[in-house]
Structures are given as C-alpha cells and as structure tokens.
Amino acid sequence: MLAVTQCWQCREPVQGPVCAGCGAIQPPPAHPELFTILGLSPSYTIDRKAVDKAWRGASRKVHPDRFAGASAVQRRMALQWTAHLNRARKVIRDDTQRAWYLATGSERPGERDKNQPDPAFLEQVFELNMLRAEDPAAAIERARGLQSTEQERLSALFQSQAQGGTLDGAPAILGRLNYLRTVIDGGHE
Amino acid sequence: MANIGIDLGTTNSLVAVVMGQTPRVLLDDEGRSLTPSVVRYSGAKNPDGSDAPPMIGWEALENAVEHASTTLTSVKRFMGRSLDEARKVAEELHYTLADGEGQDVVRIQAGDKVVTPVEVSAWILRLLYMRANECLMAEPTGVVITVPAYFDDAQRQATRDAGKLAGMNVLRLLNEPTAAALAYGLQENSQGTYVVFDLGGGTFDISVLELSEGVFQVLSTAGDTRLGGDDFDREVAKLILAKAGIENATGKVLRAAMEAGEQAKRDLTTGEIAEISVELGSASVQMQLTRGEFNELIRPIAERTLMSCKQALADAEMEPGDMDGVVLVGGSTRVPLVREIVEQFFGREPLSNLDPDKVVALGAALQADILTGSSELSDDLLLMDVVPLSLGVETMGGVVERLIWRSSPIPVTASETFTTQVDGQNAVDLHVLQGERELAKDNRSLARFKLKGIPDMPAGLPRVKVTFTVDADGILSVSATEQYTKTHAEIEVQHSYGLGDDEIEAMLEAAIDHAESDVDQRLLIEARVEAQQVLAVVDKSLSRDADLLAGNEAQVISQVSVALRQVCEGDDRKRIQELTTKLDEVTAPFAQRRIERDLKLALEGQDALEVLDVLDRSVKAAEDAAN
Structure with a gap:
C-alpha cells in the first residue's frame, strides 16, 4: 500500500507519486518496493503482459516528459521516479532477479x-x-x-x-x- | 505559445510545428522545406570590426565550390567526436582541422576562422529557429531536436549544447526513428508494432517500436554508421571509372564520377534506363545503365541492411512478420531495390504516404506539441526511448563490466560499488565506456576520471558507490558517494569537445576532498546551513507578504526565529534541527497562503519566475526533510 503523505507544494494529503490536487510530483522514496510502485502485489508468479501494462500506466504519470514545463527540481524527481519504474519492470520480468528480490530484497546475490x-x-x-x-x-x-x-x-x-x-x-x-x-x-x- | 521540432540532418535540416492538430514543415521565403546543413564563413566584418554572421543554408551552398575552404558541410559527422575520430572524418571530407593548443577539442579551420562543430550546428539551428519565429510571429517556447538513434552520449551532449548555444530551450532530444514512427503512428491512429527503416546518405538505422495504450516504446535499435546511399553512387562511379580505364581516381575526377553515379541513381528511381555522360579529365564516358544492371550492382550493399534488421528483431524478440507497419525514412529509401528488399523481408508493403525527407521533422513537431502539456495528446501519449549502446566501466584486466544494457528503457539508473586494492589507497580510477564489446579497448571511451579523497583505510574497506543515470535524452551523468563518510560528487560526463579530463577530475576532487572531515562536524554545518536557508525564506516572506499573516502568527514566528538564530551560534545540532522543523511548522499555513497568492499572480502572468523560484525552494526543503 502506498503511504499517505503531505504534498510538498499544496500540503494536501497525497497518495502515490503525483498530487491529485495540484499536480506536483512528489519526492520518490530512496528504496521503493518494486512491486508496489507498479501497483502490483509481490508474487513469484507473474503475467508479463500485466506487468508491462502496469509499467506503462505508471510511467505515463511520472515520466519527465509530463513535467517538461515544470521546474528543474520536479523534472529531477520525475526522472528518479521513472528510473525506479524501469528498474522494477526489469527485475520483475526476469525470473532469476525476481526470485532473488523476493527472497532477499535485492535482485543480485549478496x-x-x-x-x-x-x-x-x-x-x-x-x-x-x-x-x-x-x-x-x-x-x-x-x-x-x-x-x-x-x-x-x-x-x-x-x-x-x-x-x-x-x-x-x-x-x-x-x-x-x-x-x-x-x-x-x-x-x- | 508553441514548441517546435527540428530535424538537424547531416545534409539537410528542417523545422516543423503543429498547427491546429497537424504537423507542418515550415518553408523558407522561396517556398523550400529543406535547408542545406551548410555554413560558410566569408570573413565579412560588421561596421564595428567584429565578425559578421556566416552564411547559412542555401546561401552558403550557392558558391560552395568556389569557396570550398570556407564552406562547411556535413558538420554533424564531427559532433561529439574525439580528435582522433575527427581526423579520420576530416580526411574523408577534405577538411582542415585547426591545431589545438594541447587540448583535445575538435576545431575546424574555415578560412582564417577557427570554429567548433557545436558552433557551426548552432548557426544552422538559429536559422531554423528564426524561420519559426517569423512564421509563428512569436518566439518558440521550446525545441525538440532529433538525433540518430545510434548517437552515443558525447554526440547527444554536443547536439544539446548546440541548441543551448543557439539560445534555445531544448526540451528533449528525440531519436529520429522514434520521431518518424510517431508521425505515422498518430496518423494511422492505431496500436501495434512498427519498424523504422532509415537509410540516409552515409548511415543506416533500424528501430523496432511498439505503440500500446498510449506508450510509444522503442524495443530495440541497430544500424550501420558506414552504410548509405552514397555507397550506391560509389558503385556506379567505380563502373564508370572502369569503363574509362582509370585506376585510383582522386580529386576532381573522382568527384565527377561520384556525381554522375548519383545522377544515374536518381534517374533510375523512376526511369528504367539512365544515360550517363561524363568528362573525366582527359577521358570521357558515354554509357547506358539499366535498372536491372544498377540493382545487381547495389544489391550486396542494400542487402547488408538486413543484417541490422535481424539484429534489431532479435533484440526485440520479434519476427519479421510481427510488424504492423514498416516506415521508410531517408532519401535513399526512394531507391526501388531498397523498397523491394524491405517489402520482401518484412512481408508487407512499406508505408509511403509521408515524404521520407520530412517524416522525422513532422514527428519532432508532434513530440514538441505533446510537451507543451496542452496538446490533446499530452495526457494520452508518451514516448519511451532506450539506451542505444550498453554502458559500463573497465574492471581488472581491461574487461568491461556492463551496468546498463543496450535497449534498456530510459531514464535508467544503475549502481556499482568500488573499493581499494592497496592499504591507504586514496583514489580509484574509473573508465566509463559505451559499446557491446567484451574488452574495454574495443568500446568507445566516454570518460576517465579519478575518485579522490578516499580516507585512509585498509584495502577493500572503503565503499565508493558509483551511480550512473541516463536521462530521457539519453545523456549520462555519474555520481559517486563514499559510503562511510557520505561524501558525494556528481558530474555530467563531459567530453573532449567540451571539458577536459583535468577539469572533470577537478570537479570530482572539489566535491570529495572533504572526505576526511569529521562526519558530525559536517552534519552540524549542514544543519546550520539549512536553518539559515529557512530563516532567510521566512524573513523575505515576512517583509513581502506581511499582510497575509493571521492572528498571533507574527508573534509565534518571531519567537521561534529568534530562538533558532541563537542555537545556530552553538554546536547543538539536534536543537538546531528541532527548531528548524518547528519554524517550518509554524510558518506552514502562512506559506500556503503565499503560494496560493503567488500562483494566482503567476496565472495572471505577472511574476511567473518568482513563483517557480518559491516552488523550487519549498521542494528542496521537502527533499531535505525527506533525507
């Protein structure tokens, strides 16, 4: 579940990466849960098509192109969010990386x-x-x-x-x- | 308010804009859509003695033969190249490079003037920008510039810098095939998989893209930077020279044969027979060439494109028959044999209702329009590009360790932790590479730098975490953090055409050289700095917007401010942080009212920059709080 926090810009409660009220993108977490940021539940069994669909949907909201006219700080946050999403997709689609991630919290063996x-x-x-x-x-x-x-x-x-x-x-x-x-x-x- | 799209080509460049809902290429005063990517430095002076601007486009091309030494063509081939690479290109194009003063920057000699490829490109961009300005009767807000998909990091940076130098707001660099697919994809208004086959004069480029649920994703790209329509001309030229009994032709003779070859190629695009008549110095050749003969001559070259097609399909895990549309880009795709080969391979007739010379510019205009945020498509459509070449670092034994793989969607980040090999080692060398080869020496070297200021520790103990970030334009930046001291350095990888390696090192050194300082001391300083920033914002707000204060707010804010100023004199970091947070809290409602008013003002167009400034600062505060 995504935590409810306060929007840095309008200070309204916000759930997810973009404030529904003022449209500002929120600072991304440093270590996001990869399934959750795509809106999926952690699971070893996956449907690749569903993963891609979730990834596309999430990307449409936070991609830097959505914030082309926004401040440099917002564009930086958009980049970080999208990079998280791209990593999540890569890890979840790969059978081995997904297994490592679910078992140890990291996609690579420590x-x-x-x-x-x-x-x-x-x-x-x-x-x-x-x-x-x-x-x-x-x-x-x-x-x-x-x-x-x-x-x-x-x-x-x-x-x-x-x-x-x-x-x-x-x-x-x-x-x-x-x-x-x-x-x-x-x-x- | 309009954004424009520019196709900055090797031979020709175009500018386009969306009008109504349709992208249109903007024409010059003579009604021409193409502008030659040519700049001529005539040496003319302004009345005050300064250099007059050079001639650009058609004007520069007109007398190119007489003024060969001051006329610069195909400058795109120098963009982002190292001096060694540039020397090879210069030889092919009969250019003279200026002697660098011990620096690794490519400078071209144009008469008695010395210019960089970025400057020359900036002039071409400026001309197109001015044309847009005239046509729109307003200055464009932002610009999307297209680049070949195979352009590496250095070439992309050089292109973006040319835009900046021309005084433009470069919103995005867009891959040419992506632009072309966008132009067709939207026109067809359909979901599906597209392949973009781009055969220019000297380069070939193939991309597989998928349009699904509004996301246009590049699945893979491949290509050959030494394959193009010029090779067709060369084959015909060889035949002509053989007929004349000339071996090892050079200079004017070679050029004349090449031109005759090009003319024959054009004639055979629509006709069945080309009449060739050419003077080659003392010899002359009269001959006929049929379409069939021409096809057999160029078939081996044309079929080389299929190797890259197979590569791109394999990367995308697709078969030729999976494509829903085949898009042709580049003048050389007009050659009938090329169309035939493409049609046979993919099993479907290529799309051809858009002009292959204009399709990239049209796509760039569409993306530029989407980026305004106010286009009908802004909410529905997103372009996702990929990294054209893998990125990695050199490890022990000259082997490449890949951190970001080819065809990964961008933006993307990857991290790797490095350590020391010797006790007390204070620096780690990093060599950043781009390419697919196993050995470092076979890949393109992007940058070398040293991470300095690592504290004295036994070998293997320091943890230097290096993070690579590729942004939506495909441009790489590298940041490094030493995990124990948390010292941090960030650089955008700069290349030989811009910053020297020494300068990059200096930047890194400057950021890391405090690595040995006490961590607590550092945190205290940071807390003080943050407190002072918050205090400064509060002071400014109070003096500017005192009328927005409610109830006893003024009194409370003033009390907390005074207390915070006092503790900042001392060394109690926790107390400083507490009071900073407190001040933030008590001013929150007031700040909210200020932002509302500022936004209102901004919407009335009165103080937009100030508002952005306010927002940036508040987000910074939010980020700091989050850390």
Whole structure:
C-alpha cells in the first residue's frame, strides 16, 4: 500500500507519486518496493503482459516528459521516479532477479548468499561438464531436466510462502540454477 | 505559445510545428522545406570590426565550390567526436582541422576562422529557429531536436549544447526513428508494432517500436554508421571509372564520377534506363545503365541492411512478420531495390504516404506539441526511448563490466560499488565506456576520471558507490558517494569537445576532498546551513507578504526565529534541527497562503519566475526533510 503523505507544494494529503490536487510530483522514496510502485502485489508468479501494462500506466504519470514545463527540481524527481519504474519492470520480468528480490530484497546475490552448493550437486555439475565435452546436446538436455526440477522447487517454495512458509531455501536453489545455466550457456559456444 | 521540432540532418535540416492538430514543415521565403546543413564563413566584418554572421543554408551552398575552404558541410559527422575520430572524418571530407593548443577539442579551420562543430550546428539551428519565429510571429517556447538513434552520449551532449548555444530551450532530444514512427503512428491512429527503416546518405538505422495504450516504446535499435546511399553512387562511379580505364581516381575526377553515379541513381528511381555522360579529365564516358544492371550492382550493399534488421528483431524478440507497419525514412529509401528488399523481408508493403525527407521533422513537431502539456495528446501519449549502446566501466584486466544494457528503457539508473586494492589507497580510477564489446579497448571511451579523497583505510574497506543515470535524452551523468563518510560528487560526463579530463577530475576532487572531515562536524554545518536557508525564506516572506499573516502568527514566528538564530551560534545540532522543523511548522499555513497568492499572480502572468523560484525552494526543503 502506498503511504499517505503531505504534498510538498499544496500540503494536501497525497497518495502515490503525483498530487491529485495540484499536480506536483512528489519526492520518490530512496528504496521503493518494486512491486508496489507498479501497483502490483509481490508474487513469484507473474503475467508479463500485466506487468508491462502496469509499467506503462505508471510511467505515463511520472515520466519527465509530463513535467517538461515544470521546474528543474520536479523534472529531477520525475526522472528518479521513472528510473525506479524501469528498474522494477526489469527485475520483475526476469525470473532469476525476481526470485532473488523476493527472497532477499535485492535482485543480485549478496556476499552472504554466495554459499557453495552441496558436494553431491557439484559432482553432478562436474559430470555434466565432462559430458558436454563429448556430447553437448545430451549434456544440455540433462542440465535442462535438472533446471526444470529446481524451477519447480523454487515455485513450490514461493507457493508455500503464501501459506506462511519461509523463503530460506531460495538462495540455495538460485545458486544451483546459476550453475546449471552456466552449463547450458557454455554448451552453445 | 508553441514548441517546435527540428530535424538537424547531416545534409539537410528542417523545422516543423503543429498547427491546429497537424504537423507542418515550415518553408523558407522561396517556398523550400529543406535547408542545406551548410555554413560558410566569408570573413565579412560588421561596421564595428567584429565578425559578421556566416552564411547559412542555401546561401552558403550557392558558391560552395568556389569557396570550398570556407564552406562547411556535413558538420554533424564531427559532433561529439574525439580528435582522433575527427581526423579520420576530416580526411574523408577534405577538411582542415585547426591545431589545438594541447587540448583535445575538435576545431575546424574555415578560412582564417577557427570554429567548433557545436558552433557551426548552432548557426544552422538559429536559422531554423528564426524561420519559426517569423512564421509563428512569436518566439518558440521550446525545441525538440532529433538525433540518430545510434548517437552515443558525447554526440547527444554536443547536439544539446548546440541548441543551448543557439539560445534555445531544448526540451528533449528525440531519436529520429522514434520521431518518424510517431508521425505515422498518430496518423494511422492505431496500436501495434512498427519498424523504422532509415537509410540516409552515409548511415543506416533500424528501430523496432511498439505503440500500446498510449506508450510509444522503442524495443530495440541497430544500424550501420558506414552504410548509405552514397555507397550506391560509389558503385556506379567505380563502373564508370572502369569503363574509362582509370585506376585510383582522386580529386576532381573522382568527384565527377561520384556525381554522375548519383545522377544515374536518381534517374533510375523512376526511369528504367539512365544515360550517363561524363568528362573525366582527359577521358570521357558515354554509357547506358539499366535498372536491372544498377540493382545487381547495389544489391550486396542494400542487402547488408538486413543484417541490422535481424539484429534489431532479435533484440526485440520479434519476427519479421510481427510488424504492423514498416516506415521508410531517408532519401535513399526512394531507391526501388531498397523498397523491394524491405517489402520482401518484412512481408508487407512499406508505408509511403509521408515524404521520407520530412517524416522525422513532422514527428519532432508532434513530440514538441505533446510537451507543451496542452496538446490533446499530452495526457494520452508518451514516448519511451532506450539506451542505444550498453554502458559500463573497465574492471581488472581491461574487461568491461556492463551496468546498463543496450535497449534498456530510459531514464535508467544503475549502481556499482568500488573499493581499494592497496592499504591507504586514496583514489580509484574509473573508465566509463559505451559499446557491446567484451574488452574495454574495443568500446568507445566516454570518460576517465579519478575518485579522490578516499580516507585512509585498509584495502577493500572503503565503499565508493558509483551511480550512473541516463536521462530521457539519453545523456549520462555519474555520481559517486563514499559510503562511510557520505561524501558525494556528481558530474555530467563531459567530453573532449567540451571539458577536459583535468577539469572533470577537478570537479570530482572539489566535491570529495572533504572526505576526511569529521562526519558530525559536517552534519552540524549542514544543519546550520539549512536553518539559515529557512530563516532567510521566512524573513523575505515576512517583509513581502506581511499582510497575509493571521492572528498571533507574527508573534509565534518571531519567537521561534529568534530562538533558532541563537542555537545556530552553538554546536547543538539536534536543537538546531528541532527548531528548524518547528519554524517550518509554524510558518506552514502562512506559506500556503503565499503560494496560493503567488500562483494566482503567476496565472495572471505577472511574476511567473518568482513563483517557480518559491516552488523550487519549498521542494528542496521537502527533499531535505525527506533525507
């Protein structure tokens, strides 16, 4: 939910980025919640079309072009708002970044998230890399199989979260997905 | 009140404005829409001995051959270029660059005058601006200038600076293909995906755009800066020279062959056979060229455009058949084979009811009109451009780390945290790059600067957060904050045509050199400064608008002001902040009444600047409070 604050210009209560009364754009938050600023609820399951629609709608209100005749300060705020919206769209549309964001609050793994996967998994990756040297297609197919298993685990985790579960296991799954992606992408070379 | 759109082209430039609801290109006294992008420095003097303004446009072009050394054409190709790049362009265009006094600024020699590309462009812009002024019988309020989509940061900045130098209020730089799609998209008044195919004299540019729910979004752009209609002329010229048995033609002979090639190309746009008759020094050539022969000659070049088309479609995750409209821009799209290739590739006939020479200017005028905020479309339509080339920094080993990816919608920001490698290291070098290559040396270098004033700390401990911001014009600025001391520096990345690297460094240094100062001391100073700003505003308001005070307001405000002045003498930061907030609170109703009155005055057109000033200050106060 967007907090109700006071418009800096007309001092009327204002909800959202633009004051309904006087039309002034409001100072953007330094660290906005990415789903909320697009008017969406945080969720791992997304509809890309709906995300784009929300992004377009929100952009129409705060884009610097809307404030071409306004003061430099307002145009600066419009730029910051729009940059937030563009980042939100990018993170939410990307499966991996969205998962990291939902699990840790940041779209990129932080220092403490870079744990080594368990030895059994690393051995599997090692075997996949060996196989890739001989039979790239087979290696990629197997990697894709493992990938979809991990994806399902991740989706299940996010579903359980809706029923009060935690996302503590997400960074480990995302780490494994990262290894698998390297195997698959490397196979294209 | 009108905003105008300017297509600042390499060969020709145009100015357009929306009249009623239709964009129109403004004509000169002779009824011509195109103005040659040519400036001639005749060396004439004013009566007082100062330099007279140069000749611009048709006037400058008229005697271009006799005055080749003082006539500047195609100056757009020098915009935002480094000295090394400019030397190559100068060689192709037979220009002389002036020797810089040890500075990396491109200066062109025009007779005995030395000028920068930005100055020359400013003269062209001025001419078009004056034409608009005459046609509208009023000075235009703001200007939208178009730039090629592939223009990098330096080239965009140079264009914006030319506008500023010409004394214009540059509202927006708009990508040429976006402008063209806008001109068609609105005319067709439909949702959908458009591809803009722009083949000029020397460059090719392709963009995929989507119009959906009033947002015109660029999905991708690609192009080739060394591919254009001139290459067609060159192929014909080669054939002519071969026929005459001339190898390694230069100078006048080459120019004559090229001109004959161009004429043949034009003839074959409508005709089936071109008669070529040309004197090449001692030799002369008479020959016929059929459309079919011409097509086979240029096909390999024309088909090179498809590589960029595929790239742009791949970036947009689209297929050729997904396009709802194919827009042609640029004179070279008149060549029938080009149309044929485009039609075949996209599987649909290109839109052609707008003049490909005018469509960009018409779109620029539409966007300019939308930016007035009073156009019918202002509330419904928004243009979203993208970053044409990825932006990044050089990391260890000369590899590029990308921070902002190609085709990201703008405005956009990205941050990266840097640290030190050696104990007590006080500076970090930053090299900002634009391009898609893996190695730094293969990309365009935008700026190099040093972040100085990092406090003495063990290696790896300082956290310098560098933030890149690309604004709606595609122009980059970089800010840096050291996370422990919270010292902050902001620069707009400046290029060789403007500020030198030393100056950029000096700017950064000036902002960061207090990094070692005590944080508390700093906060105290900031609190005092803020208090003094608020006090100054209150004093001014009281003297100007005392009649708006109600009840015992005057007394309360005066009490708080006196108290705040007293604590500012001391070192109690918390108390200063408390009283500043208090003063803000007790003056709020009064400020509200003042703003209302000021706005009323502004609406009556009496004191608009003053009102903006008031608003800016109050928003600054709001921002500071938020921080």
